Amino acid sequence: MDDILKALAKMLNMTVEEVSSLIETFKGNAPQIYEMIIKEKMMHDIFSLLETVSFAALFVSVILLVFFLVMNFRYDTAYISGWDVPTGKTKEEYKGELIAQARQTYVPIIKINFITSGVILILWITSIALKITLAQNYIFIVNEILPRLTNK
Structure with a gap:
């Protein structure tokens, strides 16, 4: 019990006697303390x-962005045959048009994905x-007090 009192004293910046x-004084207020800890546990879990969900979404979003x-x-x-080229254009011109068309398709997707990744x-x-x-x-109780309780 002394370890728990020391941990609480450390958390509250008080002496062990003050904490005890x-x-x-709080013995009668145990339900209120319990409710506070439960609320903090709920917030911690949420x-x-x-x-976790936002990290997974960020991971997927960054992969899609890349x-x-x-x-x-x-x-x-890739390979364009002479049959695919419209009349009056060379292969290089037609290939350049296809590349420009594809970039016009990808640029809005990249912008949306970049904004989504940032958000x-x-x-x-x-x-x-x-x-x-x-x-x-709650984090302090889980990291400092519970290990001391379970070691006994």
């Missing part, structure tokens, strides 16, 4: 789920920050 007297960028700059129309990155960072700031006590 504080705990004695923001952890949001963090794919479309590569397709945009590496598009080559998802902001969502991911925000979910991490909110989890850390709104569930501070």
